[in-house]
Amino acid sequence: MKNKEHLRFITPSYMKLFSFRQRYLINFFTHVLVFGFGFVIGIPLTFYLYETLSINFQIQRILLPSYGPNSKFSPPLLPYPQIISTTINDSTSNISSMTNHKRVITNSKSRKGLSDFLKPPRAMHDMSEEELLWRASMVPKINHPPFNHTPKVAFMFLTKGPLLSAPLWERFFKGNKGLYSIYVHSLPSFSGTVLPSSVFHGRRIPSKEVKWGENNMVKAERCLLANALLHFSNQRFVLLSESCIPLFNFSTIYTYLINSTKNFIEAYDMPDKVGRGRYNPKMKPLVRLSQWRKGSQWFQIDRELAVEIVSDKLYFPVFKKYCNGKCYSDEHYIPTLVNIKFWKRNSKRTMTWVDWSKGGPQPSRYNGKDVTSDFLKHIRSRRTCEYNGHTTNICYLFARKFTSDALDRLLSFASNIMQFN
Numbered sequence: 001m002k003n004k005e006h007l008r009f010i011t012p013s014y015m016k017l018f019s020f021r022q023r024y025l026i027n028f029f030t031h032v033l034v035f036g037f038g039f040v041i042g043i044p045l046t047f048y049l050y051e052t053l054s055i056n057f058q059i060q061r062i063l064l065p066s067y068g069p070n071s072k073f074s075p076p077l078l079p080y081p082q083i084i085s086t087t088i089n090d091s092t093s094n095i096s097s098m099t100n101h102k103r104v105i106t107n108s109k110s111r112k113g114l115s116d117f118l119k120p121p122r123a124m125h126d127m128s129e130e131e132l133l134w135r136a137s138m139v140p141k142i143n144h145p146p147f148n149h150t151p152k153v154a155f156m157f158l159t160k161g162p163l164l165s166a167p168l169w170e171r172f173f174k175g176n177k178g179l180y181s182i183y184v185h186s187l188p189s190f191s192g193t194v195l196p197s198s199v200f201h202g203r204r205i206p207s208k209e210v211k212w213g214e215n216n217m218v219k220a221e222r223c224l225l226a227n228a229l230l231h232f233s234n235q236r237f238v239l240l241s242e243s244c245i246p247l248f249n250f251s252t253i254y255t256y257l258i259n260s261t262k263n264f265i266e267a268y269d270m271p272d273k274v275g276r277g278r279y280n281p282k283m284k285p286l287v288r289l290s291q292w293r294k295g296s297q298w299f300q301i302d303r304e305l306a307v308e309i310v311s312d313k314l315y316f317p318v319f320k321k322y323c324n325g326k327c328y329s330d331e332h333y334i335p336t337l338v339n340i341k342f343w344k345r346n347s348k349r350t351m352t353w354v355d356w357s358k359g360g361p362q363p364s365r366y367n368g369k370d371v372t373s374d375f376l377k378h379i380r381s382r383r384t385c386e387y388n389g390h391t392t393n394i395c396y397l398f399a400r401k402f403t404s405d406a407l408d409r410l411l412s413f414a415s416n417i418m419q420f421n
Protein backbone atom coordinates (compact mmCIF):
# COMPACT_ATOMS: atom_id res chain seq x y z
CA MET A 1 0.00 0.00 0.00
CA LYS A 2 2.76 2.29 0.93
CA ASN A 3 4.53 1.30 -2.18
CA LYS A 4 1.48 1.90 -4.14
CA GLU A 5 1.07 5.18 -2.38
CA HIS A 6 4.63 5.95 -3.24
CA LEU A 7 4.08 4.90 -6.75
CA ARG A 8 0.97 6.97 -6.92
CA PHE A 9 2.94 9.78 -5.55
CA ILE A 10 5.88 9.59 -7.84
CA THR A 11 4.15 8.46 -10.98
CA PRO A 12 2.47 11.78 -11.64
CA SER A 13 5.58 13.79 -10.90
CA TYR A 14 7.63 11.51 -13.11
CA MET A 15 4.93 11.72 -15.71
CA LYS A 16 4.88 15.51 -15.24
CA LEU A 17 8.61 15.64 -15.68
CA PHE A 18 8.38 13.42 -18.71
CA SER A 19 5.53 15.42 -20.27
CA PHE A 20 7.35 18.65 -19.48
CA ARG A 21 10.42 17.43 -21.33
CA GLN A 22 8.29 16.09 -24.12
CA ARG A 23 6.39 19.34 -24.44
CA TYR A 24 9.65 21.21 -24.39
CA LEU A 25 11.02 19.08 -27.16
CA ILE A 26 7.82 19.22 -29.17
CA ASN A 27 7.76 22.98 -28.70
CA PHE A 28 11.34 23.24 -29.72
CA PHE A 29 10.85 21.16 -32.85
CA THR A 30 7.65 23.01 -33.71
CA HIS A 31 9.52 26.29 -33.51
CA VAL A 32 12.31 24.93 -35.64
CA LEU A 33 9.81 23.60 -38.16
CA VAL A 34 7.79 26.82 -38.28
CA PHE A 35 10.94 28.86 -38.61
CA GLY A 36 12.29 26.62 -41.38
CA PHE A 37 8.98 26.61 -43.19
CA GLY A 38 8.71 30.36 -42.92
CA PHE A 39 12.24 30.74 -44.16
CA VAL A 40 11.61 28.53 -47.20
CA ILE A 41 8.40 30.39 -48.13
CA GLY A 42 9.74 33.77 -47.16
CA ILE A 43 12.67 34.00 -49.54
CA PRO A 44 10.75 33.59 -52.81
CA LEU A 45 7.93 35.73 -51.42
CA THR A 46 10.34 38.52 -50.62
CA PHE A 47 11.74 38.48 -54.14
CA TYR A 48 8.27 38.39 -55.64
CA LEU A 49 7.05 41.30 -53.55
CA TYR A 50 10.21 43.23 -54.21
CA GLU A 51 9.74 42.93 -57.96
CA THR A 52 6.04 43.70 -57.91
CA LEU A 53 6.50 46.69 -55.68
CA SER A 54 9.40 48.09 -57.62
CA ILE A 55 7.43 47.73 -60.88
CA ASN A 56 4.52 49.52 -59.26
CA PHE A 57 6.89 52.10 -58.04
CA GLN A 58 8.25 52.63 -61.54
CA ILE A 59 4.79 52.78 -63.05
CA GLN A 60 3.91 55.40 -60.51
CA ARG A 61 7.01 57.34 -61.37
CA ILE A 62 6.00 57.24 -65.02
CA LEU A 63 2.41 58.20 -64.40
CA LEU A 64 2.91 60.84 -61.77
CA PRO A 65 2.67 64.32 -63.24
CA SER A 66 5.35 65.68 -60.96
CA TYR A 67 8.43 64.43 -62.83
CA GLY A 68 11.29 66.83 -63.07
CA PRO A 69 12.53 68.17 -66.40
CA ASN A 70 15.49 65.80 -66.40
CA SER A 71 13.62 62.77 -65.15
CA LYS A 72 14.60 59.59 -66.90
CA PHE A 73 10.97 58.53 -66.72
CA SER A 74 9.30 61.54 -68.23
CA PRO A 75 6.48 60.25 -70.43
CA PRO A 76 7.91 59.51 -73.84
CA LEU A 77 4.73 59.85 -75.81
CA LEU A 78 3.60 63.34 -74.87
CA PRO A 79 5.52 65.61 -77.17
CA TYR A 80 6.09 69.16 -76.03
CA PRO A 81 3.07 69.81 -73.81
CA GLN A 82 4.25 73.35 -73.21
CA ILE A 83 4.24 74.43 -76.86
CA ILE A 84 1.25 72.54 -78.18
CA SER A 85 -1.06 75.49 -77.85
CA THR A 86 1.23 77.52 -80.09
CA THR A 87 1.66 74.94 -82.84
CA ILE A 88 -1.96 74.62 -83.87
CA ASN A 89 -1.23 76.62 -86.99
CA ASP A 90 1.78 74.57 -87.94
CA SER A 91 1.75 74.07 -91.71
CA THR A 92 0.84 70.39 -91.53
CA SER A 93 -1.06 70.21 -88.30
CA ASN A 94 -4.75 70.72 -89.02
CA ILE A 95 -5.59 67.68 -86.94
CA SER A 96 -9.26 68.54 -86.66
CA SER A 97 -9.61 68.30 -90.40
CA MET A 98 -8.56 64.66 -90.32
CA THR A 99 -11.66 62.49 -90.15
CA ASN A 100 -11.81 60.61 -86.90
CA HIS A 101 -9.40 62.73 -84.95
CA LYS A 102 -12.48 64.80 -84.27
CA ARG A 103 -13.64 62.08 -81.93
CA VAL A 104 -10.56 62.45 -79.83
CA ILE A 105 -10.04 66.13 -80.08
CA THR A 106 -13.28 67.99 -80.46
CA ASN A 107 -15.94 65.84 -78.84
CA SER A 108 -15.90 67.45 -75.45
CA LYS A 109 -14.17 70.53 -74.17
CA SER A 110 -12.79 68.84 -71.07
CA ARG A 111 -11.59 65.61 -72.70
CA LYS A 112 -8.02 65.70 -73.96
CA GLY A 113 -7.62 62.01 -74.68
CA LEU A 114 -4.74 61.35 -77.05
CA SER A 115 -4.70 64.83 -78.55
CA ASP A 116 -1.25 65.68 -77.23
CA PHE A 117 0.16 62.47 -78.63
CA LEU A 118 -1.44 62.87 -82.05
CA LYS A 119 -0.46 66.47 -82.62
CA PRO A 120 2.60 66.76 -84.85
CA PRO A 121 5.57 67.90 -82.80
CA ARG A 122 7.55 70.94 -83.86
CA ALA A 123 10.43 70.31 -86.23
CA MET A 124 12.86 72.28 -84.07
CA HIS A 125 13.64 70.97 -80.59
CA ASP A 126 16.52 70.80 -78.13
CA MET A 127 16.83 67.07 -77.66
CA SER A 128 20.33 65.64 -77.86
CA GLU A 129 20.97 63.04 -80.56
CA GLU A 130 20.87 60.27 -77.98
CA GLU A 131 17.57 61.48 -76.54
CA LEU A 132 16.05 61.89 -80.01
CA LEU A 133 16.98 58.38 -81.18
CA TRP A 134 15.70 56.85 -77.95
CA ARG A 135 12.34 58.52 -78.24
CA ALA A 136 12.02 57.79 -81.95
CA SER A 137 12.62 54.10 -81.31
CA MET A 138 9.34 53.60 -79.40
CA VAL A 139 6.75 51.31 -80.94
CA PRO A 140 3.25 50.64 -79.56
CA LYS A 141 2.82 46.98 -78.72
CA ILE A 142 -0.87 47.07 -79.66
CA ASN A 143 -0.91 47.12 -83.46
CA HIS A 144 -4.17 48.86 -84.21
CA PRO A 145 -4.71 52.38 -82.90
CA PRO A 146 -8.09 52.98 -81.16
CA PHE A 147 -9.00 55.68 -83.70
CA ASN A 148 -8.87 56.18 -87.44
CA HIS A 149 -5.97 58.20 -88.66
CA THR A 150 -4.89 59.33 -92.09
CA PRO A 151 -1.39 58.04 -92.79
CA LYS A 152 1.10 60.65 -93.94
CA VAL A 153 4.19 60.49 -96.11
CA ALA A 154 7.23 62.19 -94.56
CA PHE A 155 9.29 64.03 -97.19
CA MET A 156 12.77 64.43 -95.74
CA PHE A 157 15.08 66.84 -97.53
CA LEU A 158 18.81 66.45 -96.93
CA THR A 159 20.27 69.66 -98.34
CA LYS A 160 23.33 71.85 -98.18
CA GLY A 161 21.57 75.16 -98.68
CA PRO A 162 18.32 76.09 -100.39
CA LEU A 163 16.02 73.66 -102.14
CA LEU A 164 16.65 74.22 -105.86
CA SER A 165 13.14 73.38 -107.06
CA ALA A 166 11.20 74.74 -104.09
CA PRO A 167 8.44 76.38 -106.22
CA LEU A 168 7.83 73.07 -108.01
CA TRP A 169 7.52 71.27 -104.67
CA GLU A 170 5.15 73.99 -103.42
CA ARG A 171 2.88 73.26 -106.35
CA PHE A 172 3.24 69.55 -105.74
CA PHE A 173 2.08 69.79 -102.11
CA LYS A 174 -0.69 72.32 -102.76
CA GLY A 175 -4.13 71.04 -101.77
CA ASN A 176 -2.82 67.93 -100.00
CA LYS A 177 -2.58 69.22 -96.46
CA GLY A 178 -2.87 66.49 -93.85
CA LEU A 179 -1.34 63.84 -96.12
CA TYR A 180 2.32 64.78 -95.79
CA SER A 181 4.96 66.08 -93.38
CA ILE A 182 8.11 67.91 -94.41
CA TYR A 183 11.50 67.84 -92.68
CA VAL A 184 14.56 69.74 -93.85
CA HIS A 185 18.11 69.04 -92.70
CA SER A 186 20.43 71.71 -94.08
CA LEU A 187 23.96 72.71 -93.13
CA PRO A 188 24.00 74.54 -89.78
CA SER A 189 25.66 77.50 -91.54
CA PHE A 190 22.79 77.91 -94.02
CA SER A 191 20.82 80.99 -93.03
CA GLY A 192 18.27 81.22 -95.82
CA THR A 193 14.78 82.18 -94.77
CA VAL A 194 11.46 80.78 -95.92
CA LEU A 195 8.26 82.79 -96.33
CA PRO A 196 5.61 82.03 -93.68
CA SER A 197 3.21 81.02 -96.48
CA SER A 198 5.61 78.29 -97.70
CA VAL A 199 5.10 74.61 -96.93
CA PHE A 200 8.77 74.60 -95.89
CA HIS A 201 8.25 77.25 -93.23
CA GLY A 202 9.32 76.04 -89.78
CA ARG A 203 10.28 72.61 -91.10
CA ARG A 204 14.02 72.73 -90.46
CA ILE A 205 15.29 70.24 -87.91
CA PRO A 206 18.37 70.72 -85.70
CA SER A 207 21.38 69.86 -87.87
CA LYS A 208 25.10 69.19 -87.77
CA GLU A 209 27.83 69.54 -90.41
CA VAL A 210 27.51 66.97 -93.22
CA LYS A 211 30.13 66.18 -95.86
CA TRP A 212 29.47 64.16 -99.00
CA GLY A 213 30.37 60.52 -98.54
CA GLU A 214 31.32 60.84 -94.91
CA ASN A 215 29.86 58.94 -92.05
CA ASN A 216 27.98 61.90 -90.67
CA MET A 217 25.85 61.79 -93.82
CA VAL A 218 24.37 58.57 -92.44
CA LYS A 219 24.03 60.31 -89.08
CA ALA A 220 22.03 63.05 -90.76
CA GLU A 221 19.79 60.47 -92.45
CA ARG A 222 19.14 58.75 -89.12
CA CYS A 223 18.48 62.14 -87.58
CA LEU A 224 15.90 62.99 -90.27
CA LEU A 225 14.24 59.60 -89.79
CA ALA A 226 14.14 60.02 -86.02
CA ASN A 227 12.56 63.46 -86.26
CA ALA A 228 9.94 62.20 -88.69
CA LEU A 229 9.21 59.17 -86.47
CA LEU A 230 8.21 61.47 -83.62
CA HIS A 231 4.97 62.12 -85.47
CA PHE A 232 2.80 59.05 -85.18
CA SER A 233 0.91 59.62 -88.46
CA ASN A 234 4.03 59.43 -90.62
CA GLN A 235 3.93 55.96 -92.17
CA ARG A 236 6.24 56.28 -95.19
CA PHE A 237 9.60 58.03 -95.28
CA VAL A 238 11.19 59.48 -98.39
CA LEU A 239 14.75 60.83 -98.46
CA LEU A 240 15.34 63.58 -101.03
CA SER A 241 18.18 65.90 -101.96
CA GLU A 242 18.05 69.59 -102.83
CA SER A 243 18.25 68.72 -106.55
CA CYS A 244 15.35 66.23 -106.50
CA ILE A 245 12.06 66.78 -108.30
CA PRO A 246 8.77 64.86 -108.20
CA LEU A 247 7.92 63.07 -111.45
CA PHE A 248 4.20 62.51 -110.72
CA ASN A 249 1.46 64.41 -108.93
CA PHE A 250 0.89 64.09 -105.22
CA SER A 251 -2.01 61.63 -105.35
CA THR A 252 -0.09 59.19 -107.57
CA ILE A 253 3.04 59.30 -105.36
CA TYR A 254 1.04 59.12 -102.13
CA THR A 255 -0.97 56.08 -103.22
CA TYR A 256 2.07 54.33 -104.64
CA LEU A 257 4.05 54.67 -101.42
CA ILE A 258 1.29 54.17 -98.84
CA ASN A 259 -0.04 51.09 -100.61
CA SER A 260 3.33 49.47 -101.26
CA THR A 261 4.03 46.18 -99.53
CA LYS A 262 7.77 46.66 -100.03
CA ASN A 263 10.54 49.05 -99.08
CA PHE A 264 12.59 50.76 -101.75
CA ILE A 265 16.25 50.48 -100.84
CA GLU A 266 18.64 49.87 -103.67
CA ALA A 267 21.05 47.08 -102.70
CA TYR A 268 23.37 45.28 -105.08
CA ASP A 269 26.65 43.41 -104.97
CA MET A 270 29.33 45.12 -107.03
CA PRO A 271 32.50 43.07 -107.46
CA ASP A 272 34.87 45.92 -108.44
CA LYS A 273 36.81 48.38 -106.32
CA VAL A 274 33.96 50.88 -105.81
CA GLY A 275 31.80 48.03 -104.49
CA ARG A 276 33.49 45.14 -102.71
CA GLY A 277 36.71 47.16 -102.77
CA ARG A 278 35.29 49.40 -100.06
CA TYR A 279 34.68 46.52 -97.66
CA ASN A 280 36.93 46.42 -94.64
CA PRO A 281 37.69 42.85 -93.42
CA LYS A 282 37.84 44.18 -89.86
CA MET A 283 34.01 44.23 -90.00
CA LYS A 284 34.06 40.44 -89.76
CA PRO A 285 32.26 38.50 -88.33
CA LEU A 286 29.40 41.01 -87.99
CA VAL A 287 29.49 41.92 -91.68
CA ARG A 288 30.95 39.44 -94.17
CA LEU A 289 32.06 40.34 -97.67
CA SER A 290 29.22 38.23 -99.11
CA GLN A 291 26.74 40.41 -97.19
CA TRP A 292 28.26 43.73 -98.27
CA ARG A 293 25.98 45.77 -100.53
CA LYS A 294 26.01 49.05 -102.38
CA GLY A 295 23.08 51.29 -103.31
CA SER A 296 21.76 54.79 -103.74
CA GLN A 297 21.21 56.58 -100.43
CA TRP A 298 17.85 58.00 -101.64
CA PHE A 299 15.29 55.60 -100.16
CA GLN A 300 11.54 55.21 -99.65
CA ILE A 301 10.71 53.07 -96.60
CA ASP A 302 7.93 52.27 -94.16
CA ARG A 303 7.71 53.02 -90.46
CA GLU A 304 8.79 49.58 -89.34
CA LEU A 305 12.11 49.78 -91.15
CA ALA A 306 12.60 53.43 -90.16
CA VAL A 307 12.36 52.40 -86.49
CA GLU A 308 14.88 49.61 -87.07
CA ILE A 309 17.36 52.00 -88.68
CA VAL A 310 17.22 54.58 -85.89
CA SER A 311 17.46 51.85 -83.23
CA ASP A 312 20.43 50.02 -84.73
CA LYS A 313 23.14 49.92 -82.09
CA LEU A 314 25.02 46.98 -83.57
CA TYR A 315 25.92 47.72 -87.19
CA PHE A 316 26.13 51.51 -87.13
CA PRO A 317 29.05 51.67 -84.66
CA VAL A 318 30.98 49.16 -86.81
CA PHE A 319 30.40 51.24 -89.94
CA LYS A 320 31.37 54.35 -88.01
CA LYS A 321 34.65 52.71 -87.11
CA TYR A 322 35.54 50.88 -90.33
CA CYS A 323 33.69 52.69 -93.14
CA ASN A 324 34.87 56.26 -93.34
CA GLY A 325 36.06 58.68 -96.00
CA LYS A 326 36.52 56.88 -99.33
CA CYS A 327 34.29 54.06 -98.08
CA TYR A 328 31.18 56.26 -98.55
CA SER A 329 29.06 54.74 -95.81
CA ASP A 330 25.91 56.44 -97.10
CA GLU A 331 26.08 54.10 -100.10
CA HIS A 332 26.68 50.99 -97.99
CA TYR A 333 25.34 51.19 -94.45
CA ILE A 334 21.58 50.98 -95.09
CA PRO A 335 21.84 48.64 -98.15
CA THR A 336 24.08 46.24 -96.17
CA LEU A 337 21.95 46.41 -93.00
CA VAL A 338 18.79 45.73 -95.01
CA ASN A 339 20.49 42.94 -96.95
CA ILE A 340 21.44 41.19 -93.71
CA LYS A 341 18.34 41.69 -91.56
CA PHE A 342 15.41 43.11 -93.52
CA TRP A 343 15.80 41.76 -97.06
CA LYS A 344 12.42 40.02 -97.07
CA ARG A 345 10.39 43.13 -97.69
CA ASN A 346 12.95 44.98 -99.77
CA SER A 347 12.43 45.55 -103.49
CA LYS A 348 16.18 46.25 -103.90
CA ARG A 349 15.40 49.27 -106.08
CA THR A 350 15.13 53.00 -105.42
CA MET A 351 12.27 55.19 -106.65
CA THR A 352 14.67 58.06 -107.37
CA TRP A 353 15.89 58.26 -110.95
CA VAL A 354 19.42 59.42 -111.73
CA ASP A 355 21.65 59.25 -114.78
CA TRP A 356 25.04 57.59 -114.32
CA SER A 357 25.41 56.78 -118.02
CA LYS A 358 28.20 59.31 -118.55
CA GLY A 359 30.40 57.73 -115.86
CA GLY A 360 32.56 59.50 -113.29
CA PRO A 361 32.02 60.08 -109.58
CA GLN A 362 28.98 62.33 -110.07
CA PRO A 363 25.81 61.67 -112.09
CA SER A 364 24.70 63.95 -114.94
CA ARG A 365 23.11 67.28 -114.04
CA TYR A 366 20.13 68.70 -115.88
CA ASN A 367 19.72 72.32 -116.86
CA GLY A 368 16.85 74.18 -118.52
CA LYS A 369 17.64 73.13 -122.10
CA ASP A 370 17.80 69.45 -121.11
CA VAL A 371 14.25 69.41 -119.81
CA THR A 372 11.86 68.55 -122.62
CA SER A 373 8.49 66.84 -122.56
CA ASP A 374 9.99 63.76 -124.26
CA PHE A 375 12.76 63.58 -121.67
CA LEU A 376 10.26 63.77 -118.79
CA LYS A 377 7.94 61.20 -120.39
CA HIS A 378 10.93 58.97 -120.92
CA ILE A 379 12.05 58.95 -117.26
CA ARG A 380 8.46 58.68 -115.99
CA SER A 381 7.86 55.41 -117.85
CA ARG A 382 11.33 54.40 -118.94
CA ARG A 383 11.16 50.76 -117.96
CA THR A 384 9.00 48.18 -116.23
CA CYS A 385 9.32 46.83 -112.73
CA GLU A 386 7.36 44.93 -110.13
CA TYR A 387 4.95 46.60 -107.74
CA ASN A 388 2.85 44.60 -105.22
CA GLY A 389 3.17 41.50 -107.37
CA HIS A 390 2.19 43.20 -110.64
CA THR A 391 4.22 44.67 -113.45
CA THR A 392 4.07 48.44 -113.76
CA ASN A 393 5.78 51.11 -115.82
CA ILE A 394 5.89 53.54 -112.89
CA CYS A 395 9.33 52.71 -111.52
CA TYR A 396 10.56 56.17 -110.58
CA LEU A 397 8.60 58.71 -108.56
CA PHE A 398 11.42 61.23 -108.18
CA ALA A 399 14.45 62.31 -110.18
CA ARG A 400 17.76 63.78 -109.15
CA LYS A 401 20.27 66.37 -110.23
CA PHE A 402 18.06 69.15 -111.56
CA THR A 403 19.65 72.59 -111.26
CA SER A 404 17.72 75.75 -110.40
CA ASP A 405 18.17 76.66 -114.07
CA ALA A 406 15.75 73.84 -114.95
CA LEU A 407 13.00 75.19 -112.72
CA ASP A 408 11.10 77.30 -115.27
CA ARG A 409 10.91 74.47 -117.78
CA LEU A 410 9.82 72.05 -115.08
CA LEU A 411 7.06 74.40 -113.92
CA SER A 412 5.82 74.74 -117.48
CA PHE A 413 5.41 70.95 -117.71
CA ALA A 414 3.91 70.58 -114.23
CA SER A 415 0.28 70.61 -115.36
CA ASN A 416 0.24 68.70 -118.64
CA ILE A 417 2.98 66.12 -118.04
CA MET A 418 3.26 65.65 -114.30
CA GLN A 419 -0.50 66.30 -114.00
CA PHE A 420 -0.32 68.52 -110.91
CA ASN A 421 -3.76 69.96 -110.29
Ligand SMILES: *[C@@H]1O[C@H](CO)[C@@H](O)[C@H](O)[C@H]1NC(C)=O
Binds near residue numbers: 089
Ligand atom coordinates in the same frame (compact mmCIF):
# COMPACT_ATOMS: atom_id res chain seq x y z
C1 LIG B 1 -4.23 80.14 -88.14
O1 LIG B 1 -4.17 80.05 -89.55
C2 LIG B 1 -5.30 80.62 -90.20
C3 LIG B 1 -5.11 80.39 -91.69
O2 LIG B 1 -4.48 79.19 -91.94
C4 LIG B 1 -5.38 82.10 -89.84
O3 LIG B 1 -6.55 82.65 -90.45
C5 LIG B 1 -5.48 82.26 -88.34
O4 LIG B 1 -5.46 83.64 -88.00
C6 LIG B 1 -4.29 81.58 -87.68
N1 LIG B 1 -4.46 81.64 -86.24
C7 LIG B 1 -3.48 82.00 -85.43
C8 LIG B 1 -3.80 81.95 -83.98
O5 LIG B 1 -2.37 82.30 -85.84
Ligand SMILES: *[C@@H]1O[C@H](CO)[C@@H](O)[C@H](O)[C@H]1NC(C)=O
Binds near residue numbers: 094096097098177
Ligand atom coordinates in the same frame (compact mmCIF):
# COMPACT_ATOMS: atom_id res chain seq x y z
C1 LIG C 1 -8.87 72.83 -90.72
O1 LIG C 1 -9.92 71.91 -90.92
C2 LIG C 1 -11.22 72.48 -90.86
C3 LIG C 1 -12.21 71.35 -91.11
O2 LIG C 1 -12.24 70.48 -90.03
C4 LIG C 1 -11.38 73.56 -91.90
O3 LIG C 1 -12.64 74.17 -91.76
C5 LIG C 1 -10.30 74.58 -91.73
O4 LIG C 1 -10.36 75.54 -92.78
C6 LIG C 1 -8.93 73.94 -91.76
N1 LIG C 1 -7.91 74.94 -91.51
C7 LIG C 1 -6.84 75.05 -92.25
C8 LIG C 1 -5.88 76.08 -91.82
O5 LIG C 1 -6.63 74.34 -93.22
Ligand SMILES: *[C@@H]1O[C@H](CO)[C@@H](O)[C@H](O)[C@H]1NC(C)=O
Binds near residue numbers: 254255258259
Ligand atom coordinates in the same frame (compact mmCIF):
# COMPACT_ATOMS: atom_id res chain seq x y z
C1 LIG D 1 -4.69 51.03 -101.77
O1 LIG D 1 -5.23 50.01 -102.58
C2 LIG D 1 -6.55 49.68 -102.31
C3 LIG D 1 -6.95 48.59 -103.25
O2 LIG D 1 -5.97 47.63 -103.35
C4 LIG D 1 -7.45 50.88 -102.46
O3 LIG D 1 -8.77 50.57 -102.13
C5 LIG D 1 -6.95 52.02 -101.58
O4 LIG D 1 -7.70 53.18 -101.81
C6 LIG D 1 -5.50 52.28 -101.87
N1 LIG D 1 -4.98 53.27 -100.93
C7 LIG D 1 -4.76 54.51 -101.27
C8 LIG D 1 -4.15 55.37 -100.22
O5 LIG D 1 -4.99 54.92 -102.38
Ligand SMILES: *[C@@H]1O[C@H](CO)[C@@H](O)[C@H](O)[C@H]1NC(C)=O
Binds near residue numbers: 248249251252419421
Ligand atom coordinates in the same frame (compact mmCIF):
# COMPACT_ATOMS: atom_id res chain seq x y z
C1 LIG E 1 -2.60 62.57 -110.90
O1 LIG E 1 -2.05 61.94 -112.02
C2 LIG E 1 -2.77 60.82 -112.48
C3 LIG E 1 -2.01 60.23 -113.64
O2 LIG E 1 -0.70 60.00 -113.28
C4 LIG E 1 -4.17 61.24 -112.86
O3 LIG E 1 -4.89 60.11 -113.29
C5 LIG E 1 -4.86 61.89 -111.69
O4 LIG E 1 -6.09 62.40 -112.07
C6 LIG E 1 -4.01 63.01 -111.16
N1 LIG E 1 -4.58 63.47 -109.92
C7 LIG E 1 -4.93 64.74 -109.71
C8 LIG E 1 -5.51 65.02 -108.37
O5 LIG E 1 -4.75 65.59 -110.52
